[in-house]
Amino acid sequence: MHRSGYRMMLTRRILQIVVICCFALVCVPRAVFAHGLIAGGAQVIEVDAGRYPLRIEVQVPTGAPTTLTARVWPVQHFEGAASVSLKATHVNSQVFDEQLVFVPEGQHTIAVFDVAITSVGTWDLLFVVRDSRDQEGIVVVPVTVPETSAPPLTIPLFVAFGLLAITLTASIVWPTPAPWLKGLYAHGFTASLVSALVLGGVYVWPSVVVEWRTPTNQSRPYATAVMAVDTRALMIELYDGATGLPADDLVPHHQALMHMVMIEKTSQTFLHAHPARIATGVYSYDLTNIPNGTYDVALELERIGSGSQILRGTIEWVGSDLPARAPATRRSPVPxxxxxxxxxxxxxxxxxxxxxxxxxxxxxxxxxxxxxxxxxxxxxxxxxxxxxxxxxxxxxxxxxxxxxxxxxxxxxxxxxxxxxxxxxxxxxxxxxxxxxxxxxxxxxxxxxxxxxx
Ligand SMILES: [Cu+2]
Incomplete structure (x- = not known):
């Protein structure tokens, strides 16, 4: 008697652990490794590739092999005829696919690309714009192609239904069990029935789960930006504030991977631009058409699973043919x-x-x-x-x-x-x-x- 009571208690504990594990599987958010553009509808980013502001729309697929569709809108006309190319490279295997689209002179053509995606994982989309004067603008947009996966509750739901089926079958096969087995029937049946009902309900209304599973990895710290001006461009290198390693985990916010505001100290020349990612953690912005001067630079960006942040710095730009502008004239205050x-x-x-x-x-x-x-x-x-x-x-x-x-x-x-x-x-x-x-x-x-x- 004493022995069967112990068994019953043990069985109850095991069942409780199974039920808790089921819920833990449901509730614990999955680790997020993705960065750049992530699957789920068409995503649009604005970026300044060389001298050309572009709007790039990417339809990131799920699962592979498949096709990735990208569209490139020139926000301003290209100089003469131009070409836009896309080379999609799988970051680990270096497998790639590429396409070239010609844009006739004076036309506001949207370049449409369909490239082959052979496996899941991170892909770098290298867009190159080349105009009639052989001026080039490049941007590398990272995208993450995830595995096709079943809805998040599928496995726990199957486990709950499995346990329900086992307890029901067992109660039919052994209708008069030993006392300790009686407890197992009763508790097992109740636990698996409740789990199945709750999981089934949430499965039907997935919005409840989406709320729980929103990735909130606030452990990612601030990034630091090293800004340097070369002969014609501002180069921005991003590093992780805690480790010093390159930070290359930006996700689009407000339709860009990076927003940059530049304000010249004297003339108050104002610029809102979107530097292009050209390599791992490296962004570039063409300064050729920007007047010389001393600029306050503010970069607005968002690391995955983290809030947005602003990084600030000052740059001296003297490499332009455009001289520094005159000091801003004083404006009368609003209204x-x-x-x-x-x-x-x-x-x-x-x-x-x-x-x-x-x-x-x-x-x-x-x-x-x-x-x-x-x-x-x-x-x-x-x-x-x-x-x-x-x-x-x-x-x-x-x-x-x-x-x-x-x-x-x-x-x-x-x-x-x-x-x-x-x-x-x-x-x-x-x-x-x-x-x-x-x-x-x-x-x-x-x-x-x-x-x-
Ligand atoms: Cu912006």
Whole structure:
């Protein structure tokens, strides 16, 4: 009797452990090794390859062998006829496939590629743009092609149903078992039935699981950036802040692997660009058409499983034929109207800007006295605003309030105003740069805002 009681207790414990293991399998997030573009729908990134800003859309497949489709949009016309090539190389085996597309002169052709993916794993997509003057722009986009896998709950669900089937069969084969086996029937049956019901329910409504399984590996620390200017480009090397090893685990955020804002200290020449990844942890941005000067550089990036971060530095650029620009003329603080070509930007605030209080900044875009039909989505938002204090110590990147849309194609929806909300930390003047897109053109409007105590 004593012995059978012990057996029952042991059986109960084993069953409890089995059930706990089932749930652990479900709940524990899988390790994430992927980086770059990851499977799941079409992904769009903006990148400056040499002198050419490109929009690259990649449809990352699941499983192999298969085909990967990529489309390349030139954001500005190529000089003369051009060619765009794609070479997809499997990082481990060096197996590759390549294609070349010619873009006739003066045409805004989208280059479409279908390359063979022979095995799962990380692939480097090397895009090369070459124009009629033999100027070249390159970018290497990493993509991770995962194994085709069953939905995440398949195995635990099968285990639960298996246990249920075993206990049911056993109770039919041995209807009058020994006392210790009775306990096994009862507990085994209850445990496997409950597991099967819970797992089955979550299997049918997978959104519950997606919530649990969101990869949140906050252990990845900050990256550091080493910036150097060579004869014609800014070279950026990223390193892991904790180990000093190259950091090459960026994922796209706001439709780019890296956003870069450059502001010249005297002329306040402003630039928002997307350096191209050209090698492991190395990014490059062509400076040929950038006026000489001393630039504050802010890099916004996101490492996988980690939040976004801003890395800052200063570079001296003297290699351009374009001389340094004259010091910026002083602008009158908001509320103000600024004109650029045929567009007028009316910038106002909804409340008096005060320290620590959220200030709403409204930007209305008007052409010939009429509101423009629509401000388009750019990098997933209707508008971006960069905030800086005059000393350059504060750097903020504010997105337009309201709905976000990550669709590649701008949504032609009425709306000629954008609003930004920001709480300024000190009573002083701040420099603002508002960026919106109208008719496919990105416009940058500088402004000054005075904040009171
Ligand atoms: Cu950007």
């Amino acid at each position: 103000a109207e600024y004109t650029q070509n045929d567009l007028t930007f009316a910038i106002t605030t909804s409340n008096v800007p005060r320290v620590g209080m959220p200030t709403t900044i409204n930007v209305a875009v008007i052409r010939d006295g009429n509101p423009v039909p629509a401000l388009e989505y750019w990098l997933g938002m209707r508008g971006h605003m960069i905030v800086r204090d005059v000393q350059g110590s504060l750097f903020g990147h504010v997105h337009a309030a309201g709905a976000m849309n990550d669709d590649f194609q701008p949504v032609a929806q009425a709306g000629h105003t954008v609003q930004f909300v920001y709480a300024f930390p000190r009573a002083q003047e701040y420099q603002l740069w508002v960026q919106v897109q109208v008719n496919g053109q990105i416009l940058t409007v500088p402004a000054v805002l005075s904040v009171q105590e």
